Amino acid sequence: MTRKSRDGATAIAAVATGLLFLSTGAWAQESANDQLNSCVKKEQILTTAKGAGIGALTGLAAMLVSHNKDDAVKGAIIGAAVGGAAGFATAYYTAIDTCYKKNPSWIPESQIQRTDSYENVKKQIHYKPSQGVVTRAGTVTVEGPVKADSQAVVNSTFIVMTPDGAEVPVTVGRKLYVVGTDGKETLVPFPGNASEQHTFEPGQQQDTVHIPIPHDAKPGSIYRVEFSVAADNKPASTSAQQFTISE
Numbered sequence: 001m002t003r004k005s006r007d008g009a010t011a012i013a014a015v016a017t018g019l020l021f022l023s024t025g026a027w028a029q030e031s032a033n034d035q036l037n038s039c040v041k042k043e044q045i046l047t048t049a050k051g052a053g054i055g056a057l058t059g060l061a062a063m064l065v066s067h068n069k070d071d072a073v074k075g076a077i078i079g080a081a082v083g084g085a086a087g088f089a090t091a092y093y094t095a096i097d098t099c100y101k102k103n104p105s106w107i108p109e110s111q112i113q114r115t116d117s118y119e120n121v122k123k124q125i126h127y128k129p130s131q132g133v134v135t136r137a138g139t140v141t142v143e144g145p146v147k148a149d150s151q152a153v154v155n156s157t158f159i160v161m162t163p164d165g166a167e168v169p170v171t172v173g174r175k176l177y178v179v180g181t182d183g184k185e186t187l188v189p190f191p192g193n194a195s196e197q198h199t200f201e202p203g204q205q206q207d208t209v210h211i212p213i214p215h216d217a218k219p220g221s222i223y224r225v226e227f228s229v230a231a232d233n234k235p236a237s238t239s240a241q242q243f244t245i246s247e
Helices: 003-022 034-051 053-066 069-080 084-102 118-125
Strands: 111-116 134-143 151-161 168-179 185-188 195-200 203-212 222-230 237-246
Touching: 034 084, 084 168, 084 185, 118 151, 118 203, 134 222, 151 168, 151 222, 151 237, 168 203, 203 222
Parallel strands: 134 237
Antiparallel strands: 111 203, 134 151, 151 203, 168 185, 168 195, 168 222, 222 237
């Protein structure tokens, strides 16, 4: 590492350390777990400072001028999160992902429940045993309105069918994207289990997840959540839904 690189890294570390001491109370994230709350806040600051030292330094300069702790910390973080809404969201959801990896017991359990029987679904889709194992993603709905510093409740339905009505292992996948003003999508770490396998009884199921929304998410920001199911080594079936942050 060159001297210039070392100096830059030192400056970034100094900014991050300073922000950690100044950020108490400034960036509370909605969570049932205060420890997760604190972890996310600290990891977010470190992520943005390490990824954008110049922006963080700009924010620190603003702090020295404004003498307002809350505004300064907010400005430093936003200044560091280059890339607009995508960079901002990436830092936030990367922080959650890091905290979950450090503390696996904090990861919320999936909420999946059976909503319709094998026989009913068989009639609805005209299923025949010759089709083999069938998994199909249905609708994805987001309960609204979704506001900053809240949670987006996402309900995804899917069906699982087998020739003899026996249970079958199914892989459930979840992804979260941030949509920029140019329409470009950026994949961010899913705040929870991005992929997991369960053994389901044939019929229809509903998956429910709660996606935390950043404290300072701007109204009009657009997200897209994607849900997929796969079984029996067949291609995954996928469905998705966008949602917008309200005032």
